[in-house]
Amino acid sequence: MSFLKRKKASAPATPPPPPVPFQEEVVAQEYLVRIALVGRSSDGLRLPSDPGVVMALPGIIEPLSQTAVESIPPLPLDLADAAPAIERFNEVQQWIMARRDVSPIGRHGLYVLELTDALDMTVDTFICGLLHGDTDTSGYPDYSAIVGGLATHWDELSGELIVRAVVGWGGKGLRGDTGRIGTRLVSALYQQVLASGFSLGQAEQARLPSIGLRSGLTCAHCGFEAGNASAFYCPKCGMRMLRG
Numbered sequence: 001m002s003f004l005k006r007k008k009a010s011a012p013a014t015p016p017p018p019p020v021p022f023q024e025e026v027v028a029q030e031y032l033v034r035i036a037l038v039g040r041s042s043d044g045l046r047l048p049s050d051p052g053v054v055m056a057l058p059g060i061i062e063p064l065s066q067t068a069v070e071s072i073p074p075l076p077l078d079l080a081d082a083a084p085a086i087e088r089f090n091e092v093q094q095w096i097m098a099r100r101d102v103s104p105i106g107r108h109g110l111y112v113l114e115l116t117d118a119l120d121m122t123v124d125t126f127i128c129g130l131l132h133g134d135t136d137t138s139g140y141p142d143y144s145a146i147v148g149g150l151a152t153h154w155d156e157l158s159g160e161l162i163v164r165a166v167v168g169w170g171g172k173g174l175r176g177d178t179g180r181i182g183t184r185l186v187s188a189l190y191q192q193v194l195a196s197g198f199s200l201g202q203a204e205q206a207r208l209p210s211i212g213l214r215s216g217l218t219c220a221h222c223g224f225e226a227g228n229a230s231a232f233y234c235p236k237c238g239m240r241m242l243r244g
Helices: 051-064 090-098 105-117 176-195
Strands: 036-041 045-047 070-072 126-130 146-154 161-171
Touching: 036 105, 036 176, 045 176, 051 105, 051 126, 051 146, 051 161, 051 176, 070 105, 105 126, 105 146, 105 161, 126 176, 146 176
Parallel strands: none
Antiparallel strands: 036 161, 045 161, 070 126, 126 146, 146 161
16 A cells, blocks of 8 residues: 555755855966157257258268168148057047158157157157167167157247257167167267357257147248247247247
8 A cells, every 4th residue: 555655765955065265366368568668868959040050960960870861850730730649540640641751760760759758840850860770671670779860949039959869769678788878879969969060058948848828929931830929930940930
């Protein structure tokens, strides 16, 4: 009879799994690119506002340059916002358009020195060459190569030419002796300008102040609008500013 049959023992209940500890850090792959850019500039020297002096500046750099010396003018007025910062698309697009005819060495020098604020290409003229190191197969300097020369603009009050020695290097990696060589090259460029016999002495202000509100003073030659209400000469081309 069914009620006399032995009842089967019920299976024991399965215990719940033990809690898994929360991991604050998980295994992940890390990808890192270290890019170091260095720019150096000397104090400014005052030179006379003579067209012959301007023409002689590339010859001052030639004894130190391994390549032909290139003169890169300031940005045109319609591309004044151009900058090599890749995160700002409109500015870098203008920069590519403005510098499409510049050599790889000059373009590399502009990239390094503009990003490090050693150059202000709204008013500066950059006379440059490869001063140390090698280039790759496409003609661009490698990370340890040094590009540099002279940066010039016109003094707003006296109309004299202000000249600075500038060098720059860097990229994916740095070499320990590059900084020492760069310092030596800045000094050599500075001494070359002094030895030329054109120098009138040191400039009290080697860099232009940041241009904020427009002053209404406009250059009759290039259309540059100064940010200093006391300016008499255009810092971009050296012409007399319009007043009134």
